[in-house]
Amino acid sequence: MSATIVLVVVGATVITVLAIAFIRCRLKKRMQARNTSTQETSVSAVNVDSKVDMVTVERFLEDIVKEKPVRFTTQNIIDFTQNFVKKLGSGGFGTVYKGQFPNGVQIAVKALHKTQDKRAEEQFMAEIGTIGRTHHINLVRLYGFCFDDTLKALVYEYMEKGSLDGYLFNENQKLKCGKLYEIAIGIAKGIRYLHDECQKKIVHYDIKPGNILLDANFSPKVADFGLAMLCDRDNSHVSVTGGRGTPGYAAPELWIPYPVTHKCDVYSYGMLLFEILGRRRNLILGLAESREWFPRWIWDKFEEGELDSVMSNCGIEYTDRDKAERMCKVALWCVQYQPDARPSMNSAIRMLEGEEEIIAPMNPFPYMIFFGGSSSQWSKTRGDSTNTATATNDGEEK
The missing domain is CATH 1.10.510.10 (Transferase(Phosphotransferase) domain 1)
Structure with a gap:
C-alpha cells in the first residue's frame, strides 16, 4: 500500500516537472521569436530612417548649391543665348543678351567686352562677391557666371519690365x-x-x-x-x-x-x-x-x-x-x-x-x-549703365 502511494507521488511529481519544463521551453521560444521580430523591425526602421535622412540631406545640399552662383562654361552661355542672338542693351563694360535655361527659366546674360581693363575686372568680381551672397525679393538674383579665357559673363534673372x-x-x-x-x-x-x-x-x-x-x-x-x-x-x-x-x-x-x-x-x-x-x-x-x-x-x-x-x-x-x-x-x-x-x-x-x-x-x-543758388554746377549726366533689363518697356499706364 505504501509502495503504491510512493509511486503515485513520484509519478505526479515527474509529470509536473515535465509540464513546467515544457511550458518554460514554449515561453522561451516565444520570447526569442518576439525579440527577433523586434530586432528585425528596429533594423528595418533604422534602414528606412537612414534612407529618409540621406535623401533629406542630399536635397538640402542640392538646395545650398542652387542658392550659390554657378560657374558656367562658355558653351553653356552660347547654348543659353542661342549664340547671343537677342541683344537687350549695352553699356561701358558689356552687352546684355536674353537667354533661357533648359528648364525654360528666362535669364539675362551680361557679357563683358573682350577689351576689358582692370576696372572692368574689378566690377566683375564685385558683382559676384556681393550680390552672389544676397537673397532678397528686392535684389536681382545672380544665377551664375562664366570666367573663361574666351568669355567673362554674368547670368541674372530676367526682368520683364x-x-x-x-x-x-x-x-x-x-x-x-x-x-x-x-x-x-x-x-x-x-x-x-x-x-x-x-x-x-x-x-x-x-x-x-x-x-x-x-x-x-x-x-x-x-x-x-x-x-x-x-x-x-x-x-x-x-x-x-x-x-x-x-x-x-x-x-x-x-x-x-x-x-x-x-x-x-x-x-x-x-x-x-x-x-x-x-x-x-x-x-x-x-x-x-x-x-x-x-x-x-x-x-x-x-x-x-x-x-x-x-x-x-x-x-x-x-x-x-x-x-x-x-x-x-x-x-x-x-x-x-x-x-x-x-x-x-x-x-x-x-x-x-x-x-x-x-x-x-x-x-x-x-x-x-x-x-549763388544756381544748379548749373550739377551735371546732366544720365549715368546709364549696363543692366539686366530688357531694352523695351511696356507703354501702358498702370
Missing part, C-alpha cells in the same frame, strides 16, 4: 503715383537688406533709376553691383579709392576728401525719390531757373509751406497726396549734406509707411549759397 528710368522719363510709359510709392518702398527695403541684414554690410554706391529693375508685376529689384563693396560691421567708415557713383546721385563725400559710410546710399536713394515723385529728371536745363534743379525747388516750396503746388505740378491726385508728401520730406532728409544727419534706411521706410513721425527736415543745400 526693364529698368525704372524707362517709366520715369518717358512720357508714353508713366506709372501712377500709388504704384511708384510701392516701388519706392520696395527699393528702400532692398537697400536696408544690404546695410543691415547681410552677414557683411554691402554698400552699393550707385543707386539710380537705371539700376532699378522691374519684374512682370512692377516689383522693384536693386541691380548692378559693379561698384559695391563688402564692409565689416565694426568699421563705420569705408576706404574708397577714386570717384564712385553717378554725378547727380552720388553723395558729396564721394567727390571730396570726406569719410565715406553706407549713408552715401541713403543720399542716392533720396535723389532717386525726388525723380520718382516728379516723374522727371532732377536736372532739366532750360527751364525757369527755380525749377531747373528739382530737389532745390522742392526744398524752396517746403520752406514756403507750398507743397500743394508741388503736388499739382507733378500731377499727383488728391488720394495720393499724403504718400507724396511723405516722399518729399523723406527725400529731403536723405539728401542732407552731413551723412550723420541722414536717416538709416530702416527709419526711411518707417517714415514712408507712416509708422514714424517725420520731423521737419533741415535745409539740405546750404552749400549752394556759395554757388
Whole structure:
C-alpha cells in the first residue's frame, strides 16, 4: 500500500516537472521569436530612417548649391543665348543678351567686352562677391557666371519690365503715383537688406533709376553691383579709392576728401525719390531757373509751406497726396549734406509707411549759397549703365 502511494507521488511529481519544463521551453521560444521580430523591425526602421535622412540631406545640399552662383562654361552661355542672338542693351563694360535655361527659366546674360581693363575686372568680381551672397525679393538674383579665357559673363534673372528710368522719363510709359510709392518702398527695403541684414554690410554706391529693375508685376529689384563693396560691421567708415557713383546721385563725400559710410546710399536713394515723385529728371536745363534743379525747388516750396503746388505740378491726385508728401520730406532728409544727419534706411521706410513721425527736415543745400543758388554746377549726366533689363518697356499706364 505504501509502495503504491510512493509511486503515485513520484509519478505526479515527474509529470509536473515535465509540464513546467515544457511550458518554460514554449515561453522561451516565444520570447526569442518576439525579440527577433523586434530586432528585425528596429533594423528595418533604422534602414528606412537612414534612407529618409540621406535623401533629406542630399536635397538640402542640392538646395545650398542652387542658392550659390554657378560657374558656367562658355558653351553653356552660347547654348543659353542661342549664340547671343537677342541683344537687350549695352553699356561701358558689356552687352546684355536674353537667354533661357533648359528648364525654360528666362535669364539675362551680361557679357563683358573682350577689351576689358582692370576696372572692368574689378566690377566683375564685385558683382559676384556681393550680390552672389544676397537673397532678397528686392535684389536681382545672380544665377551664375562664366570666367573663361574666351568669355567673362554674368547670368541674372530676367526682368520683364526693364529698368525704372524707362517709366520715369518717358512720357508714353508713366506709372501712377500709388504704384511708384510701392516701388519706392520696395527699393528702400532692398537697400536696408544690404546695410543691415547681410552677414557683411554691402554698400552699393550707385543707386539710380537705371539700376532699378522691374519684374512682370512692377516689383522693384536693386541691380548692378559693379561698384559695391563688402564692409565689416565694426568699421563705420569705408576706404574708397577714386570717384564712385553717378554725378547727380552720388553723395558729396564721394567727390571730396570726406569719410565715406553706407549713408552715401541713403543720399542716392533720396535723389532717386525726388525723380520718382516728379516723374522727371532732377536736372532739366532750360527751364525757369527755380525749377531747373528739382530737389532745390522742392526744398524752396517746403520752406514756403507750398507743397500743394508741388503736388499739382507733378500731377499727383488728391488720394495720393499724403504718400507724396511723405516722399518729399523723406527725400529731403536723405539728401542732407552731413551723412550723420541722414536717416538709416530702416527709419526711411518707417517714415514712408507712416509708422514714424517725420520731423521737419533741415535745409539740405546750404552749400549752394556759395554757388549763388544756381544748379548749373550739377551735371546732366544720365549715368546709364549696363543692366539686366530688357531694352523695351511696356507703354501702358498702370
